[in-house]
Amino acid sequence: MEESADREAGVLQSKRAATRYQILVGIAERQPAVSQREIADDIGITAQAVSDYLQGLIEEGYVRSPGRGRYEVTKEGVDWLIGRTDELREFVGHVAEDVIGQVEIETALATAPIMEGEAVSLSMRGGVLRATPGATGSTTAVAVTSADPGRDVGVTDFEGVLDYDLGRVTAVSIPRVQDGGSAAVETATFAGHAADADLVATAGTEAYAAAQAADLDPDVRFGTPEAVGEAAARGLDILLLAVADELSTHLDRLRDGNINYRVVDTAE
Known part of the structure; x- marks a missing residue:
């Protein structure tokens, strides 16, 4: 019952699931000739623990062993890895967009005097992000520093999409x-x-x-x-x-x- 729960748990929710994920990745990187000691050293557990995990992964059909010291990730193991990787990708995206994005500070070039806390409009010209006082543009932000024209200014709390063509x-x-x-x-x-x-x-x-x-x-x-x-x-x-x-x-x-x-x- 516990193993079944670990199998379904996300790698961020269960230490056992996280270790299984790391071991499967280690096998996929090295297969078919796999050193249990190398995997153990990489993830900070004992070689015996790796052996125990491998036995469980083989029994569950995630890994097969065609010979001594030779291991391969099965299709079922790959599917499990993909599912957990998608979960990690979603979490990282959430952190990047919803958490870090809220406090991210970019540097822009002031086109006019800007005071800390002032709303600014952002634009991209000549390969340089530029900040203009006022929230009239399609992309706005808030200045976190003050700046004279032509000087660098920190901006955050972005709203809108910066409208410009890639080179x-x-x-x-x-x-x-x-x-x-x-x-x-x-x-x-x-x-x-x-x-x-x-x-x-x-x-x-x-x-x-x-x-x-x-x-x-x-x-x-x-x-x-x-x-x-x-x-x-x-x-x-x-x-x-x-x-x-x-x-x-x-x-x-x-x-x-x-x-x-x-x-x-x-x-x-």
Whole structure:
């Protein structure tokens, strides 16, 4: 009866359910060759306790053992994990949106004198969050600090949705030096895109050399995927020149952030 209750309890309600969850995750990460000692060390219990939990998980059909020291999570075990993971995701979302969101403080740029406690309207321009006195905009907040025009001001208690378009990234793959480097690129194929971009970013020495060959002065010389993604998320259009080895990482980050991008062919 107790085991059945633990099986149905959420991982935030039962220490036993939480431990079962961690052990199943540990098996899924390591299967089929699973070290009970490694799992024990990871979650802070004894190897004997892991063995006892494993026996119960096998009996319930959540884990199967095709051989000594070999364990695999079954479909039933995966389904149980998914259910508990969805529960955790909902709880984290509640904390982020309903709890932390109520006390979250963002930084904006004051467009006019702002007094602490004053209602402000928020807007995104030039990739910068801006606060204007008065609650007339579609997105409002309350200032938690005072600020002169052009200075940073803390804001909280947000209402409404910030209305602005995400930026777009025009990505250019630059060969590694051993594959020809910047000399293998026809700069005319991407130089014209700079006029339509808010920022020019380079990632890698070959990319910087290609920018210079096209008479472009990069705004961001060390363009990390995080920096480029953040700039686009703030509404800036970016021309990104990246060494071929680094470009896929940038594109993965853009896809994860739902940022539009296109890749320009620069082959001569």
